[in-house]
Amino acid sequence: MHAMRLYLINPSNPLVSMVKFKESRWNRYRVWKPLSLMVLAGLTPPEWKISIVDENLGAPDYPAMPRPDVVGITAFTSQANRAYEVAAYFRRLGVPVVMGGIHATMCLDEVMEHVDSVVTGEAEGIWPQVLEDARHGSLKRRYDGGLSEINDVPLARHDLLATGYALGAIQTTRGCPLNCSFCSVTAFNGAQYRQRPIPDVVREFQLIREKYVLVVDDNLVGTRPDHIARAKELFRAMARANLRKEWIAQATINFADDEELLTLAAKAGCSGVFIGFESPAPEGLGEIGKKFNLLKGRDFRASVRRIQRHHILVAGSFIIGLDIDEPGIGKRIAEVGRQYGVDNLNVLFLTPLPGTRLWERMKSEDRIALDAFPEDWKYYTLTFPVARYKHLSLDGIIQEMISCNRNFYSMPSILRRVGSNLWQRRKPLISLVGNLSFRGNFRVSSKAYADFQRQRGS
Ligand code: B12
Numbered sequence: 001m002h003a004m005r006l007y008l009i010n011p012s013n014p015l016v017s018m019v020k021f022k023e024s025r026w027n028r029y030r031v032w033k034p035l036s037l038m039v040l041a042g043l044t045p046p047e048w049k050i051s052i053v054d055e056n057l058g059a060p061d062y063p064a065m066p067r068p069d070v071v072g073i074t075a076f077t078s079q080a081n082r083a084y085e086v087a088a089y090f091r092r093l094g095v096p097v098v099m100g101g102i103h104a105t106m107c108l109d110e111v112m113e114h115v116d117s118v119v120t121g122e123a124e125g126i127w128p129q130v131l132e133d134a135r136h137g138s139l140k141r142r143y144d145g146g147l148s149e150i151n152d153v154p155l156a157r158h159d160l161l162a163t164g165y166a167l168g169a170i171q172t173t174r175g176c177p178l179n180c181s182f183c184s185v186t187a188f189n190g191a192q193y194r195q196r197p198i199p200d201v202v203r204e205f206q207l208i209r210e211k212y213v214l215v216v217d218d219n220l221v222g223t224r225p226d227h228i229a230r231a232k233e234l235f236r237a238m239a240r241a242n243l244r245k246e247w248i249a250q251a252t253i254n255f256a257d258d259e260e261l262l263t264l265a266a267k268a269g270c271s272g273v274f275i276g277f278e279s280p281a282p283e284g285l286g287e288i289g290k291k292f293n294l295l296k297g298r299d300f301r302a303s304v305r306r307i308q309r310h311h312i313l314v315a316g317s318f319i320i321g322l323d324i325d326e327p328g329i330g331k332r333i334a335e336v337g338r339q340y341g342v343d344n345l346n347v348l349f350l351t352p353l354p355g356t357r358l359w360e361r362m363k364s365e366d367r368i369a370l371d372a373f374p375e376d377w378k379y380y381t382l383t384f385p386v387a388r389y390k391h392l393s394l395d396g397i398i399q400e401m402i403s404c405n406r407n408f409y410s411m412p413s414i415l416r417r418v419g420s421n422l423w424q425r426r427k428p429l430i431s432l433v434g435n436l437s438f439r440g441n442f443r444v445s446s447k448a449y450a451d452f453q454r455q456r457g458s
Pocket residue numbers: 013016030031032033034035036037039040072073074075076077078098099100101102103106119121122123124127148171182183184185189216217218348353354380381382
C-alpha cells in the first residue's frame with residue numbers, strides 16, 4: 001500500500017497573517033495555531049503522510065509542493081473566500097477536497113458548491129471513515145460527525161507545525177450551556193459541558209513546545225459546582241506535573257468567586273484570563289442573552305481585583321452595536337473597562353454569524369448590511385460593522401470603536417495600568433506587551449476601517 005499524502009490547510013485570514021507583519025510587528029501575536037488541524041492529524045491513521053499548511057505564516061508555493069492525494073480545509077466564516085480559492089486550485093489538479101469546521105457546518109449548501117465533500121460537526125467520530133473512503137475513491141458528498149464522545153478527542157499533533165508561533169494551543173472542554181445570541185458555540189458544540197480526561201490534558205500539555213499556551217476552551221472553569229470541582233482537579237494535576245508553562249484562558253466571571261480555584265489556577269501556570277463582560281448596561285446583557293453576568297449583587301470591579309490578586313491578568317471583552325447602544329457608547333465602554341480595572345480591553349462589533357440566533361433575528365429584520373456572499377464573508381471578523389445597527393450608522397459605529405480604543409489605549413492610560421501592575425508585582429512586562437500589542441493592532445485596524453469605508457463608498 002503506497003503512503004497517501006494529506007494536506008491539512010488553514011486558509012489565510014484577510015486581516016490576520018504574518019504577511020501583514022510589515023504593517024505591525026504586533027501581528028505576530030495575532031497568528032494562532034489552527035488546533036482543529038492538529039486534532040485532525042491526531043485522528044489520522046499512520047499510513048497517511050500529513051502536512052499542516054497554515055497560510056497565515058506566509059503564502060505557500062503550492063505548485064512547488066508534491067501533489068497530495070487528499071486536501072482537508074478548515075475555515076471560520078471569515079476565511080471562507082480564501083478556502084474556496086484553495087479548493088478550486090486543488091480541484092483543478094483533480095485532487096479531492098474535503099472541508100469541515102464551523103463555516104462548513106453553518107453554511108453547508110454554500111460550501112457544497114465549492115468542495116467535493118463536506119464534514120459537518122465535530123470530526124472525531126467520522127474522520128477515519130472519510131479518509132478510508134477517499135483512499136478507495138468513494139468519498140461521499142457529505143458526512144456528519146455530530147457531537148463527539150469527549151474521550152475520543154485524541155492528543156493533537158503538536159509536532160507537525162512550524163515553531164515561530166507566540167503561543168501553543170490546547171483544548172480541555174467542549175460545549176457551553178449559556179447560549180448567548182451572538183455566539184455559535186452552543187449550536188456547534190452543544191449545551192452540555194464536556195470535559196476531557198485530566199491525564200490526557202496533562203499529557204498533551206507536555207507535548208507542547210511553546211512556553212506560553214492558549215487554552216481554547218470557551219469557559220475553562222464552567223458554571224456549575226461540579227464543573228468548578230473538575231477545574232480544580234485539573235489545576236492540581238497540572239501543578240503536580242510541573243509543566244513549566246504559562247497559559248491564558250477564557251472564563252466566565254464566576255472564576256473570581258472561589259479563592260481556592262484562583263490559587264490552584266495560579267499554581268498551575270495561569271497568567272491571564274479573557275472575560276466577556278459584553279455590555280456595560282444590564283439591559284444590554286438581557287438583549288444578547290448573557291443573563292449569567294446579571295447575577296444579583298455582582299461587583300465587577302471587586303471580582304476583577306480578586307483575580308488580579310493572584311497575579312492573573314484580566315482582559316475584558318465588550319461588544320459594540322447592541323440595539324440599546326447609542327452615540328457615546330465607545331467612550332462609555334472605555335470608562336467602564338477602566339472602572340472594572342481590566343488590564344486589556346477587547347471590543348468587537350456585534351456581528352450576526354451564520355447559525356446563531358442573532359443571525360436569524362437580523363435576517364428576518366433585513367438588517368444584514370453586508371450580504372454579498374461569499375465575498376462579504378471576509379468582513380465577518382467581528383472587527384467590521386456588517387449589520388444595520390439601531391442607533392448607529394456604519395460610519396458612526398466605526399467612530400465609536402475608534403474613540404473607545406483611543407481612550408483606553410492612550411499612552412498615559414497604558415503607562416498608568418502598567419505602573420499599577422509593576423507596583424502590585426503583577427506581570428508588568430506581559431501587561432505592557434499586551435497593551436502595546438492591542439495599541440499596535442488598533443493602528444492596523446484604523447487603516448482597515450479607512451479602506452472599508454472607501455470601498456463601501458461612505
Ligand atoms: C481558540 C479560538 C480562537 C483563537 C484561535 C483561532 C485559531 N486560528 O485557531 C483566536 C482568539 C485567535 C480566535 C480568533 C477569532 N475567532 Co475564534 N474561536 C476560538 C474557539 C474558542 C476555539 C477554536 C478551537 O480551537 N477549537 C478546538 C478545535 C479542536 O475545534 P474546531 O476548531 O471546532 O475543530 C473541530 C471541528 O470543527 C472539525 N473541523 C474543523 N476543521 C475541520 C476541517 C476538516 C477537513 C474536517 C473534516 C473537520 C474539521 O473537527 C475538529 C475536531 O472535532 C472557537 C469556539 C469554539 N468552541 O470552537 C472560536 C470561534 C471559532 N471563533 C470565532 C470567531 C468569529 C473568531 C474571529 C473571526 C473573531 C474574533 N475576533 O474572535 C477571530 C479570527 C481570527 C483568525 N485567526 O482566524 C467564531 C467563529 C464563528 C464563525 N462562523 O466563523 C467561534 C466559533 C466563536 C463564536 N463567537 O462563535 N478564535
